Amino acid sequence: MTRRLHLNAFLMNTGHHEASWRLPESDPHAHVELAHYVHLARIAERGTFDSLFLADGPVLFNSVGQRPSGALEPLTLLTALATATQHIGLIATASTSYNSPYNLARRFASLDHISGGRAGWNIVTTAGAEAARNFGLDDEPAHATRYERAAEFLDVALKLWDSWEDDLVVADKAAGVWGDERKIHPPRHKGTYFSVEGALNVPRTPQGYPLLVQAGSSEDGKRFAARYAEAVFTAQQTLKDAQDFYADLKSRTAAADRDPDHIKILPGIVPVIGSTEAEARRHEQVLEDHIVYEHGLNRLEHLLHLEPGTLDLDAGLPADLPPESAIEGAKSRYTLVVELARRERLTVRELIGRLGGGRGHLTFAGTPEQVADAIEEWFRRGAADGFNIMPAVLPSGLDLFVDHVVPILRTRGLLRTEYGPRRTLRERYGLPRPANQFASTLV
Amino acid sequence: MTRRLHLNAFLMNTGHHEASWRLPESDPHAHVELAHYVHLARIAERGTFDSLFLADGPVLFNSVGQRPSGALEPLTLLTALATATQHIGLIATASTSYNSPYNLARRFASLDHISGGRAGWNIVTTAGAEAARNFGLDDEPAHATRYERAAEFLDVALKLWDSWEDDLVVADKAAGVWGDERKIHPPRHKGTYFSVEGALNVPRTPQGYPLLVQAGSSEDGKRFAARYAEAVFTAQQTLKDAQDFYADLKSRTAAADRDPDHIKILPGIVPVIGSTEAEARRHEQVLEDHIVYEHGLNRLEHLLHLEPGTLDLDAGLPADLPPESAIEGAKSRYTLVVELARRERLTVRELIGRLGGGRGHLTFAGTPEQVADAIEEWFRRGAADGFNIMPAVLPSGLDLFVDHVVPILRTRGLLRTEYGPRRTLRERYGLPRPANQFASTLV
Numbered sequence: 001m002t003r004r005l006h007l008n009a010f011l012m013n014t015g016h017h018e019a020s021w022r023l024p025e026s027d028p029h030a031h032v033e034l035a036h037y038v039h040l041a042r043i044a045e046r047g048t049f050d051s052l053f054l055a056d057g058p059v060l061f062n063s064v065g066q067r068p069s070g071a072l073e074p075l076t077l078l079t080a081l082a083t084a085t086q087h088i089g090l091i092a093t094a095s096t097s098y099n100s101p102y103n104l105a106r107r108f109a110s111l112d113h114i115s116g117g118r119a120g121w122n123i124v125t126t127a128g129a130e131a132a133r134n135f136g137l138d139d140e141p142a143h144a145t146r147y148e149r150a151a152e153f154l155d156v157a158l159k160l161w162d163s164w165e166d167d168l169v170v171a172d173k174a175a176g177v178w179g180d181e182r183k184i185h186p187p188r189h190k191g192t193y194f195s196v197e198g199a200l201n202v203p204r205t206p207q208g209y210p211l212l213v214q215a216g217s218s219e220d221g222k223r224f225a226a227r228y229a230e231a232v233f234t235a236q237q238t239l240k241d242a243q244d245f246y247a248d249l250k251s252r253t254a255a256a257d258r259d260p261d262h263i264k265i266l267p268g269i270v271p272v273i274g275s276t277e278a279e280a281r282r283h284e285q286v287l288e289d290h291i292v293y294e295h296g297l298n299r300l301e302h303l304l305h306l307e308p309g310t311l312d313l314d315a316g317l318p319a320d321l322p323p324e325s326a327i328e329g330a331k332s333r334y335t336l337v338v339e340l341a342r343r344e345r346l347t348v349r350e351l352i353g354r355l356g357g358g359r360g361h362l363t364f365a366g367t368p369e370q371v372a373d374a375i376e377e378w379f380r381r382g383a384a385d386g387f388n389i390m391p392a393v394l395p396s397g398l399d400l401f402v403d404h405v406v407p408i409l410r411t412r413g414l415l416r417t418e419y420g421p422r423r424t425l426r427e428r429y430g431l432p433r434p435a436n437q438f439a440s441t442l443v
Numbered sequence: 444m445t446r447r448l449h450l451n452a453f454l455m456n457t458g459h460h461e462a463s464w465r466l467p468e469s470d471p472h473a474h475v476e477l478a479h480y481v482h483l484a485r486i487a488e489r490g491t492f493d494s495l496f497l498a499d500g501p502v503l504f505n506s507v508g509q510r511p512s513g514a515l516e517p518l519t520l521l522t523a524l525a526t527a528t529q530h531i532g533l534i535a536t537a538s539t540s541y542n543s544p545y546n547l548a549r550r551f552a553s554l555d556h557i558s559g560g561r562a563g564w565n566i567v568t569t570a571g572a573e574a575a576r577n578f579g580l581d582d583e584p585a586h587a588t589r590y591e592r593a594a595e596f597l598d599v600a601l602k603l604w605d606s607w608e609d610d611l612v613v614a615d616k617a618a619g620v621w622g623d624e625r626k627i628h629p630p631r632h633k634g635t636y637f638s639v640e641g642a643l644n645v646p647r648t649p650q651g652y653p654l655l656v657q658a659g660s661s662e663d664g665k666r667f668a669a670r671y672a673e674a675v676f677t678a679q680q681t682l683k684d685a686q687d688f689y690a691d692l693k694s695r696t697a698a699a700d701r702d703p704d705h706i707k708i709l710p711g712i713v714p715v716i717g718s719t720e721a722e723a724r725r726h727e728q729v730l731e732d733h734i735v736y737e738h739g740l741n742r743l744e745h746l747l748h749l750e751p752g753t754l755d756l757d758a759g760l761p762a763d764l765p766p767e768s769a770i771e772g773a774k775s776r777y778t779l780v781v782e783l784a785r786r787e788r789l790t791v792r793e794l795i796g797r798l799g800g801g802r803g804h805l806t807f808a809g810t811p812e813q814v815a816d817a818i819e820e821w822f823r824r825g826a827a828d829g830f831n832i833m834p835a836v837l838p839s840g841l842d843l844f845v846d847h848v849v850p851i852l853r854t855r856g857l858l859r860t861e862y863g864p865r866r867t868l869r870e871r872y873g874l875p876r877p878a879n880q881f882a883s884t885l886v
C-alpha cells in the first residue's frame with residue numbers, strides 16, 4: 001500500500017495569524033461559537049483530513065484588549081463536534097499538571113465512546129506561573145517535575161483505561177449477571193504524584209484509549225514522546241531541522257522498544273495560498289499590515305523571558321540571551337525563535353511579523369502547486385509523516401487548502417479521496433488498537 | 444400567569460428500577476451509548492419538559508456482576524445532547540470535592556455557550572471512601588468539611604463566571620482593540636480550600652452561569668441549598684413530609700435574603716403506569732420479581748453502615764440503628780429509609796423491593812389519571828414546584844409518561860403545550876438572569 005500523508009486541521013479562533021480577526025471577513029465572536037467550529041470541522045471532513053485539533057491552556061492570558069480571547073474547553077467543544085461529523089478524529093489538549101487522572105481518563109473515554117472511537121489527547125504539561133496560580137500554586141512546577149508528573153499521569157491513565165477488559169460484559173438477563181467481576185482490574189496505584197485505587201467507571205472504549213499526541217520538542221518532551229506518543233506535532237522552520245527532528249524521534253522511539261512507524265510526526269505549516277505567488281505574498285502582506293507591533297513586543301519579551309522594554313523593534317535580538325537549559329517553560333519554542341532570528345538576521349519587527357503568522361511554525365506563501373510541492377518534499381525526504389495544517393485565516397484559509405491543495409495531493413496519490421467505511425482515529429493513522437495490559441490469557 | 448409545573452427527566456441507565464435491565468425490552472449496553480440518551484432526550488422534549496438530568500459519582504461501585512455499570516461522564520454526554528436537542532435544559536452532576544473550580548467553572552461555561560444557555564449544575568459533595576481513594580485520599584472528608592469546601596467552591600466559581608462583564612467585547616477592528624480590559628475581574632481568591640488568581644478564559648455565558656441545582660436534604664445540605672440552589676431535587680415518601688420539607692426550605696431561603704420563589708423544589712417520583720391500576724401493579728410486580736435480593740441486601744447494609752451479614756431478608760430492620768447524626772455520607776437518605784421501613788413495618792425483603800424501584804424516591808403505580816392526580820395534589824398543596832420524573836424502565840416508562848400523563852397535565856393547564864421561542868434553562872424555571880457581581884456602575 002502506498003504510504004499516505006496524514007493531515008490534521010489545527011483550528012484556532014479566526015486563524016493562526018494573530019491579526020486575522022481584524023480582516024473584514026472575520027467574525028470577532030466566532031472563537032466561542034459552536035457554529036464556527038462545526039463549519040470548520042465540516043470543511044476538514046470534506047478534505048478527508050485524519051483529524052482536527054484544539055490547543056489549550058487553563059488560563060486567560062492578558063490579551064483581552066489585543067485580540068479575541070478565551071476559548072471553549074476543548075473536550076467539551078469536541079464532544080459537540082463529534083455529533084456534527086462522521087469520520088474525522090477529534091484531538092483535545094488537556095494538561096497533566098492541572099487535572100486528576102481519574103476525571104480526565106474518564107472524560108476521554110466518554111468522548112471515545114460518544115464519537116465511535118475518534119478521540120485523541122494532546123498531552124501537555126502547561127508552562128507558566130499564570131496557569132499555576134489558577135490551581136492553588138504560587139509558581140509553575142519545574143520543567144522536569146512537570147514531565148515526571150506527566151509520565152506518572154500517563155501510567156495511571158493507561159491502567160484506568162485498561163481497568164475493564166474488552167469482553168467483560170456477559171449480559172445474562174436470566175441469571176441476573178451483567179458482567180464478569182474477574183475482568184475488572186482496579187489500578188491500586190500509589191505513586192509520587194497520584195494515588196488512584198479504583199477501576200474507571202466507563203467500559204473500555206472503541207480505541208482502547210484515545211490516540212496519544214504530544215507536542216513538546218524539548219529534551220524532556222522528546223523523551224516523553226518516544227515513550228508514549230503516537231502522533232507528534234512540532235514546529236520546524238527548515239527541511240534540515242525537520243529531518244533531524246524526525247530521525248531523532250524515530251530512533252528514540254525504536255530505542256524505547258516501540259515500532260518507529262507507530263509514532264507519526266506532523267510538523268506545523270501555515271499555508272498562505274494565492275492563485276499566483278504574488279497574490280499569496282499580497283495576502284501575507286495584508287495580514288502583516290494588521291499586526292500591532294507593540295502587542296507583539298510584549299509577547300516576544302515574555303517568550304524570551306526578558307523584562308518589558310528590553311527589545312527595540314528596529315534592532316536585532318540581544319546577543320547575550322540565556323541558553324535553552326536556563327528556560328523554564330516552552331523550551332524548544334524559545335530556541336526555535338532565537339535561531340530563526342539569528343539565521344535570517346531579522347530585526348525584532350521582522351521577527352514579530354514572522355511569529356504573528358504561525359507562532360514559530362513554518363509559514364509558506366505560494367500557489368496551491370507550490371504548497372503541495374513543499375508538503376510532498378518534506379513527506380518524501382524524511383521530514384514528516386504528515387502535516388498539522390494551520391491556516392492563517394479561518395474559515396477561508398481552510399477552504400482554500402481543501403479546495404485547491406487537497407485535490408493536488410489526491411492526484412499525486414498522497415491523500416485518500418474518500419473516507420470509506422467508518423474507522424477509529426487510530427486506524428486512520430495506521431496504528432494498531434492497543435492490547436489491554438490486564439487481559440487474561442486464560443481461555 | 445398560571446403557576447405551572449416544572450418537569451425534569453432524570454435519566455438513568457435502562458431505568459430507575461434496579462432490575463429494569465433484565466426485562467426483554469432492555470438493551471444491556473444502552474447505558475453507555477449516545478443513541479440511547481438522544482432517544483430519551485427527544486422523548487422528554489416531546490413532553491416539553493424543562494430539563495433533563497444525569498446523576499453521577501467518580502467511582503465504579505462494585506456491582507459489575509449485578510447490573511449495567513459505569514456511565515459516560517455527564518457534562519460530556521450532555522454536550523453531545525445539546526446538539527441533538529433544541530429546548531430542553533441539561534443538568535449535569537459534578538462534585539465539588541473532586542474537581543478544581545477553574546476547570547469545572549470553565550466546562551459549565553462552555554456547555555452554556557454551546558447549548559445556548561441550557562446548562563445546569565447539580566452540585567454534589569460526593570459521599571464515600573471509594574470515591575476519595577480515586578483522588579489521593581485515604582477516606583472521605585467529613586460531611587461538614589465537604590460542605591464547607593462546597594461553599595468555597597461555589598464562591599470561587601461565581602467569581603470566575605462573573606470575571607468577564609457581559610459587555611466587555613468592543614471588537615474595534617480598525618483600532619485593533621478587541622475587548623475592554625477594565626471589564627476583566629480576576630478573582631484573586633485565597634481561601635481555605637482554594638487559591639485561584641486569574642479570570643476565567645471563557646466569556647460570560649448566555650445564562651451568566653449554569654442553573655444551580657442541589658439534592659442533599661441533610662441539615663448541611665438544606666443550609667447550602669437555601670444559600671445557593673435555584674432548583675432542588677429531593678426524595679420524599681409522603682405528602683406530609685414533602686410539605687414540611689418544602690415549607691422549611693422556602694423559609695430558609697427567605698431567611699438567607701433570597702426570594703423563596705427563586706428556589707424550585709422538585710420531589711422525585713417513579714411513575715409505574717398502566718391502563719388500569721391492576722395493570723400498573725402487574726408492571727410493578729414483574730419488576731420486583733426480577734430483583735436479586737441478595738444483591739439488594741449488600742447495598743442496604745452498605746447504606747445503613749452495617750457489617751455484611753447483619754440483616755435478615757425476612758425480618759424487620761434492627762431496633763438499635765444509630766441516629767442520622769452518626770452517619771457520614773448520604774445522611775437524609777439514611778433517615779428516609781429507616782423511617783420508611785418503620786412506618787410501613789416492612790421486612791428487609793419488602794424494603795429492598797421498595798428501594799429497588801426508586802432508591803428511596805416515591806414509587807407511584809397507577810393509571811395516567813391517578814399519576815396526574817398525585818402530581819397535581821402535591822403541586823397544589825404546597826409540596827412541590829414540579830417533579831423529578833424517574834421512570835422505572837427507560838425508554839418505555841418515559842414514553843408512557845409523555846404520551847399519557849403529559850396530555851392530562853396540559854389539559855389541566857399545569858404544563859406548557861409547546862416550548863415557544865428558545866429560552867434559557869433559567870427562564871424555563873422562571874428565574875431571573877443573575878447580575879454580574881463585578882459589573883461597573885460607571886456609564
